[in-house]
Structure formats: structure tokens, C-alpha cells
Amino acid sequence: MKQEVIxxxxxxxxxxxxxxxRKQLIRLKLNHAVSPLENPNKIGAYRKxxxxxxxxxxxxxxxxxxx
Numbered sequence: 001m002k003q004e005v006i007x008x009x010x011x012x013x014x015x016x017x018x019x020x021x022r023k024q025l026i027r028l029k030l031n032h033a034v035s036p037l038e039n040p041n042k043i044g045a046y047r048k049x050x051x052x053x054x055x056x057x058x059x060x061x062x063x064x065x066x067x
């Protein structure tokens with residue numbers, strides 16, 4: 001998920017998406033522990049997406065506190 005797309009989402013959508021991405025990351029890690037994934041780079045991609053979502057949420061929180 002690109003940063004431009006993340007910026008367009010509402011805060012509620014960001015929280016929902018963050019929860020979903022975390023669940024998917026956990027599933028991927030468990031599946032990878034049992035049997036190797038076809039593309040283990042997906043784990044890194046989910047981690048980066050989660051980080052982007054959290055960064056945008058923090059940015060909005062700081063902007064809200066400023067006002």
C-alpha cells in the first residue's frame with residue numbers, strides 16, 4: 001500500500017486496516033513456521049505497510065494535539 005493511498009483514508013479506516021494487516025502478518029508468520037512460504041518477502045511487505053499506517057496515525061495524532 002502506497003503512502004498516497006494511506007493519506008486518503010479516514011482515521012477509522014486506518015485503524016481498521018491496521019488491525020487487518022496485523023492479523024494477516026500473524027497468519028503469514030505462523031504459516032511460514034509450519035511450512036516455508038512461496039514468497040517470504042511478503043512478511044517484510046506487511047511489516048512495512050503496518051509501519052506506514054502507524055506513522056500516518058501518529059502524524060494525525062500530533063496534528064490534532066497541536067490544534
